Amino acid sequence: MPTITVEGPPIDIGRKRELVKRLTEVAIEVYKIEHITVLIRENPPENVGVNGQLIADRKRPK
Secondary structure (H helix, E strand, O other), rough: EEEEEEEOOOHHHHHHHHHHHHHHHHHHHHOOOOOEEEEEEOOOOHHOEEOOOEHHHOOOOO
């Protein structure tokens, strides 16, 4: 059974439902099987670093 793992920032449950639905639809189309597992791993900004800096500490350009 294929498993799709998505890692990203936290999102609300409605967006999770949409993500799981759409990823599953594409995987079923490609694999031609009905048993697809999707795992969502949420990573808050204080737990992710890019270029030596936490995302939580980065300032967005204005």
